[in-house]
Amino acid sequence: MQVMNSQKVSVIIPAFNAADTLAETVASVLKGTHKNLEILIVDDCSTDATDKVAAKLVEQDSRIQYFRNPQNYGVSKSRNLMIYRATGEYVAFIDSDDTWEPNKLEVCLKMLADNPEVKAVAHALRYLDKHGKKLSYIPTYPTTKAEMQAIKETGESPWVFPSSVVVDRSILVKEGGFAEDWEVGEDTELFTKLAQKYGLLAATEPLGNYRIRGKSLTDKHWLKKRIASDCVKENQLRRLRGEKELSLHEYEQLCFKNLPLLQRVNKLREVLALHYMRKLGQSWLNREVLPTIVYGVATTVLNPQATVHKWKWMKTHEKLSHQTAEGIGHSAELSPQRSSEIGGLS
Known part of the structure; x- marks a missing residue:
């Protein structure tokens, strides 16, 4: 466990008009059992008070950094910019309205350590309703090495959300990150490619919470x-x-x-x-x-x-x-x- 705690994780949070949820998202990361991390918040030209919320967060913890795009780049380019700024061995993503459970990074890093042939891991989630209540269960795939091999051999796609994924940063850089010319589906495109080429394994435990939004x-x-x-x-x-x-x-x-x-x-x-x-x-x-x-x-x-x-x-x-x-x-x-x-x- 001491070896895993020595591994630095860069947590990338793209934010757009996220003033109402950003603090809760960041708090869920900071409350985690894994402490060797940096949090990179990238503001994609929000028009609300996201910048003010982020500024307060930066004052409270030296591990938090805040960046604001000069123009609206979209979520893919925003994430990619942070991938290249990241200094951690691993990169984790979380959307600005989602949250993590305290043991999320600890479990994910142990999975990576126990399965050195795997370069990316993820996990199941729960939904968060509009009141922030945890409910239901979002299954994930692949959860076994046999399922992981099926993706490599048959062309199946993984079932993972960005807020659940932790990946070796060098692989992200090698693959060029997210496709910036895709308005939607860019996460599916990248994670499917990673699963097929490098291996992706997911935990069945719901280690995070995905907020249901009506205007995504x-x-x-x-x-x-x-x-x-x-x-x-x-x-x-x-x-x-x-x-x-x-x-x-x-x-x-x-x-x-x-x-x-x-x-x-x-x-x-x-x-x-x-x-x-x-x-x-x-x-x-x-x-x-x-x-x-x-x-x-x-x-x-x-x-x-x-x-x-x-x-x-x-x-x-x-x-x-x-x-x-x-x-x-x-x-x-x-x-x-x-x-x-x-x-x-x-």
Whole structure:
């Protein structure tokens, strides 16, 4: 444990109009059992009091640094700038409205030490509703070396969120960080690549908390998010076959815009149904009755079969929530991939 505590971790927090949640996020990192760290807050031209909140935090702890972009760069470039400023052996990411459990870094660093062939680790999460209450359980993948090998051999994608990932900084630099020309899905693209090329292993224990937001980039760019996810899957297979990978623009042209009209309309219907299922999940977890009904009806009209799967997903998460409260959240019955198919909140 002393060896692991000697390893420095650079914690990167991209922030945009995060005045209401930034202090809570930083506090959750500082309360952690692993103390050898630096916190790099990068403000992407916020228009609220994020700068004032960050300034107070910097005064309180010398491990915290604050940077403000000269213009709005977006989350990918903001993270990349901090990756190159980081001085830690490992880099951990946390969004400015999420939180960690105290043992998060301790567990993640032990996983890396116990599995030297793995260059990135992650973990399961809980949701945070709009009141900050922890609920439900977000499963993760891969959690075994067999599942990790499957990603390398079959082109599967991992199921991880940025706020759960800890990765060897040298690998991030080698791969160039996040794709800056992707508005959404850039985290899926990077973590899938890392999992396939270097190995990624995740803990089933929920070591962090993901806040449910109604106006996220995924909500705003729901169609681009789905296209990006499909592009990641296609490039995984191309990488395995030794073929040239497609840029996001190339994939969008070939596999969506160039489709015959009826196929394109059907594809749009399926993607819109997934978007409404995501909104349905958000509303349900936040106990918002009217939006839950509205999104439920819209999803049923667009894709009745998917609605049945969504209901099963919701009931499974209800069960997982109870299991997690009893300390057995690791016994998830629903695979991460299946959860994604039926409308998870990724």
